[in-house]
């Protein structure tokens with residue numbers, strides 16, 4: 001018992017909502033619940049109607065020390081089981097076992113039981129531990145659903161390979177309770193305020209360079225990567241100033257946003273804030289050129305060609321690099337050819353501690369999408385990460401920042 005407490009130290013006092021669906025692996029949910037309770041977590045259990053056929057509510061109520069929730073309301077007295085307050089209560093929602101059916105419903109937003117409505121309203125991290133037959137797991141439909149969920153930030157504890165309830169052997173066995181408990185422990189440990197007291201600047205989005213009151217020069221950057229990084233830094237307790245070009249993205253909780261339009265405005269805001277910061281993450285796609293003269297009135301079209309003379313903008317990252325001292329500076333490079341060499345040269349030229357390389361040649365990387373595939377490069381070498389959601393990429397980048405700022 002003492003060893004379980006130590007192994008899952010981040011779980012003490014945390015609220016875990018356990019969702020159980022109709023799978024033979026539901027028996028492992030009992031063990032999972034016991035592990036969490038021993039580690040000092042509070043556990044509530046929501047079950048699908050079918051799950052009751054696999055493990056009794058009495059078992060789960062006894063282990064979790066809370067009544068089990070299955071229906072939208074209590075048929076005896078009409079009391080409403082609020083999925084919204086369940087979602088708000090939880091620090092983490094873990095659906096284990098998660099059947100192919102429930103994963104498909106989650107991926108498409110079906111809300112026909114309490115477990116699913118709670119998923120749709122939960123704002124906490126959501127973890128699924130799939131459990132099914134090997135062919136169901138390997139089926140393109142299931143894999144696509146898992147991909148969709150991962151892209152939306154749902155964490156997946158991969159099933160293991162071995163003997164299945166069907167008698168067949170292959171991949172589909174739900175991960176063991178100890179593995180799921182450790183996964184959740186790590187996830188919630190990341191929720192601790194490891195960057196408390198650190199001040200960080202993040203630049204994000206595209207700049208807009210006016211030609212006249214109507215037209216401008218800009219680029220395709222959506223700002224999603226920078227917003228995800230700002231959110232992750234703030235979630236770990238950092239004081240974050242997000243210097244943002246125009247986007248429709250919501251400001252992540254706890255982040256202070258400063259809106260700018262042009263590269264010049266971004267320069268002023270960023271350089272001004274750097275003096276009192278511990279570091280900056282340069283995620284913005286800043287225009288390299290801006291019109292030399294901005295017409296005060298709308299330029300009228302003529303018959304012939306027209307030329308706009310552009311002047312160079314100032315390089316914000318290079319400026320911070322020159323005055324950085326022992327502050328942290330992280331850069332981005334979006335390349336289309338000879339990627340690593342270009343990123344290496346930017347690392348040196350702008351004095352970054354590390355640089356995040358995106359190649360437009362990689363499927364799923366770059367603008368607008370919710371996924372990214374990046375390589376992290378510093379002076380010691382490079383680490384190529386697989387395709388992940390931008391949220392996960394942000395977590396990996398912030399892991400590095402945390403390592404550098406807290407060593």
Ligand code: C5P
Pocket residue numbers: 203263282283284285286287288313314315316317318330331332333334346350
């Ligand atoms: O040289 P390049 O624009 O490719 O460098 C990309 C990196 O430099 C990014 O981190 C970007 O945010 C930053 N940058 C900047 N100011 C500029 C141009 C780029 O901060 N004017």
